Amino acid sequence: MSAFRIASRYAKSLIDLAVDENKLERVMEDIQYFLEASQVRDLRLLLRSPIVNAHKKGQILNRLFRDKFDVLTMSFLDIILRKGREPMLVEIAESFVEQYREIREISAVRVITAVPLTGEQVEEIKDRIRASGVTYPNIELETHVDPAIMGGLILEFQDKLYDASVARQLEELRKEFANGNPEHAN
Numbered sequence: 001m002s003a004f005r006i007a008s009r010y011a012k013s014l015i016d017l018a019v020d021e022n023k024l025e026r027v028m029e030d031i032q033y034f035l036e037a038s039q040v041r042d043l044r045l046l047l048r049s050p051i052v053n054a055h056k057k058g059q060i061l062n063r064l065f066r067d068k069f070d071v072l073t074m075s076f077l078d079i080i081l082r083k084g085r086e087p088m089l090v091e092i093a094e095s096f097v098e099q100y101r102e103i104r105e106i107s108a109v110r111v112i113t114a115v116p117l118t119g120e121q122v123e124e125i126k127d128r129i130r131a132s133g134v135t136y137p138n139i140e141l142e143t144h145v146d147p148a149i150m151g152g153l154i155l156e157f158q159d160k161l162y163d164a165s166v167a168r169q170l171e172e173l174r175k176e177f178a179n180g181n182p183e184h185a186n
Contacts, residue, residue: 003088003091004091004095006085006088007088007091007092007094007095008095008099010080010085010088010092010095011092011093011095011096011098011099012095012099014027014073014076014092014096015096015099015100015103017072017076018072019103021072023070023072024100024103026070026072026073027070027072027073027096028096028097028100030065030068030069030070030073031073031093031096031097031100032097033065033068033069034065034069034089034093035090035093035094035097037064037065038089038090038093043064044090046060047086047087047089047090048087054081054082054084054086057081057086058077058078058081061077061081062074065077077089080092101136101140104138105136105137105138106136106138106139106140107129107135107136107138107139107140107157107158108140108142108157109126109129109135109139109140109141109142109155109156109157110141110142110143110144110155110156110157111125111141111142111143111144111153111154111155111156112143112144112145112146112149112153112154112155112156112165113143113144113145113146113149113152113153113154114145114146114147114148114149114150114151114152114165114166115145115147116143116145117143122141122143125141125153125155126139126141129155129157134157134158134160135157135158148167149165149166149167149168150165150166150167150170151165151166152164152165152166152168152169153165
């Protein structure tokens with residue numbers, strides 16, 4: 001079975017348990033906290049290490065998260081360890097977030113601009129995306145600044161990319177001129 005399917009099944013099990021116990025929002029907070037913590041290289045290496053046994057990993061995870069996580073989340077981590085699936089824990093958590101967004105009809109959108117966006121601009125982008133009808137009505141917008149795009153914006157969502165950056169437009173013009181086919185020249 002593929003790693004994606006395994007992660008998806010474990011995530012689905014946790015979602016189902018959280019829904020049954022009316023703890024979906026709480027478990028989602030735990031999972032998001034775990035994903036933030038897993039950005040620390042040492043934690044990822046620990047989870048993937050074949051040298052450190054599951055019992056020791058469990059002790060470390062218990063120390064890190066016991067006072068922060070719900071009992072359901074901690075029990076789930078214990079099951080993952082007993083099944084030997086801890087190297088996939090980050091992927092399971094990511095799959096959980098994706099499935100949560102499906103349930104709550106939330107579209108995750110990443111927008112890249114050359115300069116920081118104002119709150120008003122962020123809301124305008126959300127409104128335009130909602131109006132397009134290609135996403136769920138609830139939008140979780142993540143903004144990034146990349147001066148290399150020079151202007152405009154790049155949108156990424158649902159495995160789609162909409163590149164309206166000045167850098168891309170200049171590259172297209174360069175290619176047109178290089179091919180002796182300048183469409184925009186008079």
